[in-house]
Amino acid sequence: MNDVRDSQADDTYDVIVLGAGPVGQNVADHARAGGLTVAVVERELVGGECSYWACVPSKALLRPVIAVADARRVDGARQAVTGRLDTDRVFARRDHYVTDWDDSGQAAFLKDIGAGLVRGQGRLDGPRRVTVTAEGAAPRTLTARHAVAIATGSDPVLPDIPGIGGARPWTNRQGTDSSTVPARLAIVGGGGVGVEMATLWQGLGSRVTLIARHPLLPRMEAFAGELVADGLTRAGADVRIGVQATAVRRPDPAGPVTLTLDDGSEVVADEVMFATGRAPRTGDIGLDTVGLAPGSWLDVDTTCLVRGVEGDWLYALGDVNHRALLTHQGKYQGRTAGDAIVARAARRPLDDAPWGDHATTADQHAVPQVFFTDPEAAAVGLSADEATRAGHRVRTVDVDFTAAQGANLFADHYQGRARMVVDLDRDILLGVTFAGPGVSELLHSATIAVAGEVPLKRLRHAVACFPTVSEVWLFLLTAYERG
Numbered sequence: 009m010n011d012v013r014d015s016q017a018d019d020t021y022d023v024i025v026l027g028a029g030p031v032g033q034n035v036a037d038h039a040r041a042g043g044l045t046v047a048v049v050e051r052e053l054v055g056g057e058c059s060y061w062a063c064v065p066s067k068a069l070l071r072p073v074i075a076v077a078d079a080r081r082v083d084g085a086r087q088a089v090t091g092r093l094d095t096d097r098v099f100a101r102r103d104h105y106v107t108d109w110d111d112s113g114q115a116a117f118l119k120d121i122g123a124g125l126v127r128g129q130g131r132l133d134g135p136r137r138v139t140v141t142a143e144g145a146a147p148r149t150l151t152a153r154h155a156v157a158i159a160t161g162s163d164p165v166l167p168d169i170p171g172i173g174g175a176r177p178w179t180n181r182q183g184t185d186s187s188t189v190p191a192r193l194a195i196v197g198g199g200g201v202g203v204e205m206a207t208l209w210q211g212l213g214s215r216v217t218l219i220a221r222h223p224l225l226p227r228m229e230a231f232a233g234e235l236v237a238d239g240l241t242r243a244g245a246d247v248r249i250g251v252q253a254t255a256v257r258r259p260d261p262a263g264p265v266t267l268t269l270d271d272g273s274e275v276v277a278d279e280v281m282f283a284t285g286r287a288p289r290t291g292d293i294g295l296d297t298v299g300l301a302p303g304s305w306l307d308v309d310t311t312c313l314v315r316g317v318e319g320d321w322l323y324a325l326g327d328v329n330h331r332a333l334l335t336h337q338g339k340y341q342g343r344t345a346g347d348a349i350v351a352r353a354a355r356r357p358l359d360d361a362p363w364g365d366h367a368t369t370a371d372q373h374a375v376p377q378v379f380f381t382d383p384e385a386a387a388v389g390l391s392a393d394e395a396t397r398a399g400h401r402v403r404t405v406d407v408d409f410t411a412a413q414g415a416n417l418f419a420d421h422y423q424g425r426a427r428m429v430v431d432l433d434r435d436i437l438l439g440v441t442f443a444g445p446g447v448s449e450l451l452h453s454a455t456i457a458v459a460g461e462v463p464l465k466r467l468r469h470a471v472a473c474f475p476t477v478s479e480v481w482l483f484l485l486t487a488y489e490r491g
């Protein structure tokens with residue numbers, strides 16, 4: 009493969025990618041593998057939010073918390089867990105996995121695949137043109153022969169409540185890069201970030217108050233959020249559901265912070281973290297120069313082409329298209345769109361029918377997600393409510409994990425539940441949810457069943473090993489067959 013230098017003589021490339029997060033890197037890799045020249049523009053760290061302030065550091069920090077909780081669930085092992093977590097070592101482990109916030113390894117990946125890396129803030133400047141500005145360097149204008157792919161990710165949203173400006177709140181950034189444990193931490197928001205951060209910081213020794221206006225994990229089956237709330241409460245966190253923060257104040261910048269809630273109560277903490285959703289990083293990327301509204305989520309077709317832009321050249325992938333704010337799903341979009349860009353450039357026909365090579369069909373039918381809480385919550389596809397709302401004729405099957413001997417051997421007094429949602433007309437699964445210790449590694453079996461549309465008649469021949477947690481499948485399928 010030809011090497012592409014950082015600065016091609018005329019700064020013209022086949023493909024320009026804005027953002028070198030996991031998604032930008034994947035689209036670049038697939039475009040390069042198809043023989044196209046690629047420049048990737050990055051304003052901060054190659055690897056993006058995921059590598060340095062989201063998935064990777066949060067899971068590096070959570071793993072010791074969960075490992076100790078798992079040991080405590082096994083008699084004989086429990087007695088060996090006598091001390092507290094060594095937070096210095098936990099933070100050092102995190103620092104190792106975020107490579108001390110040094111992106112040279114991931115920048116080397118781009119070099120290895122032959123993509124050019126242009127450091128700076130990229131902005132569209134009309135069709136197929138991108139200007140890049142960086143401190144201390146002259147602006148550059150890059151031109152794309154075939155495609156520009158926007159993969160600029162998302163930013164945390166802070167609620168517009170009195171006092172927020174002076175409250176020095178944490179977002180996912182401080183929640184994942186801090187190396188001191190606040191004695192008291194208030195977390196606002198009961199979605200994925202809120203519950204994982206509550207598990208993590210409570211496990212590291214903070215007294216966490218989690219403030220959620222809806223039941224936890226509202227996009228999953230309700231039992232998942234309920235089990236996670238129970239787990240947090242057992243760990244010592246104060247979980248307050250059905251309330252929201254109406255004001256925040258930190259009169260002394262070095263002192264505690266006080267949240268006022270809409271039930272009239274107050275929460276005093278040493279730090280407050282907002283985990284109240286995300287906004288697209290599209291406010292300052294020149295969308296107006298191509299007729300789109302700055303700051304908007306980008307609406308895309310199945311190949312990730314942005315709708316409403318003429319000429320089939322502008323793609324949006326990952327968080328910015330709001331399909332599924334997940335690294336693995338964005339990377340899938342990167343692979344799919346990368347291959348679509350290559351096909352379009354070569355004027356080859358697209359395979360963009362559902363489940364084709366150039367279609368991101370799984371975004372609609374089979375998005376898997378794991379929350380690394382204690383217990384873990386994992387789901388793929390539709391919940392029972394979503395399936396019913398979508399007009400499917402469904403049957404829901406629920407099983408307690410303790411039916412599976414493997415679960416009991418995995419953890420004494422195992423507490424967990426599984427649900428599958430069956431499409432009665434097609435005899436396939438529309439969705440599966442697991443909540444319980446160790447279920448994260450079980451989820452891919454469900455993802456294969458849902459994405460593969462495996463008929464239940466065939467699924468009964470996929471025999472789970474005795475005695476594994478996966479035996480829950482046997483009990484789900486038997487319960488279904490026996491009606």
Ligand SMILES: Cc1cc2nc3c(=O)[nH]c(=O)nc-3n(C[C@H](O)[C@H](O)[C@H](O)COP(=O)(O)OP(=O)(O)OC[C@H]3O[C@@H](n4cnc5c(N)ncnc54)[C@H](O)[C@@H]3O)c2cc1C
Pocket residue numbers: 026027028029030031032049050051052053054055056057058059061062063064066067128129130131159160161162180184201289292293325326327328332333334335336337338
């Ligand atoms: C706390 C937390 C934990 C999470 N945990 C998980 C998890 O366990 N699993 C999971 O699948 N998902 C998780 N997510 C979601 C995941 O982080 C995102 O879905 C993922 O990072 C999206 O990847 P991306 O490449 O679209 O964006 P990003 O990772 O945000 O990368 C975008 C890149 O674009 C760059 N950029 C932005 N604007 C410009 C510009 N104008 N010019 C040049 N460069 C630009 C940014 O600097 C950044 O490097 C988590 C999120 C949070 C907040």
Ligand SMILES: NC(=O)c1ccc[n+]([C@@H]2O[C@H](COP(=O)([O-])OP(=O)(O)OC[C@H]3O[C@@H](n4cnc5c(N)ncnc54)[C@H](O)[C@@H]3O)[C@@H](O)[C@H]2O)c1
Pocket residue numbers: 167196197198199200201202204219220221222226251252253283284285286332333334377378379380
């Ligand atoms: N393990 C994982 O896969 C993982 C982990 C963390 C985050 N993520 C992803 O990152 C994205 C962002 O996560 P998130 O948790 O920030 O967003 P989210 O949208 O999932 O949850 C935010 C929650 O905050 C609540 N909220 C909003 N404003 C509020 C207010 N003023 N007061 C009280 N509550 C308020 C919302 O009702 C919602 O439940 C999600 O799409 C999530 O899937 C994934």
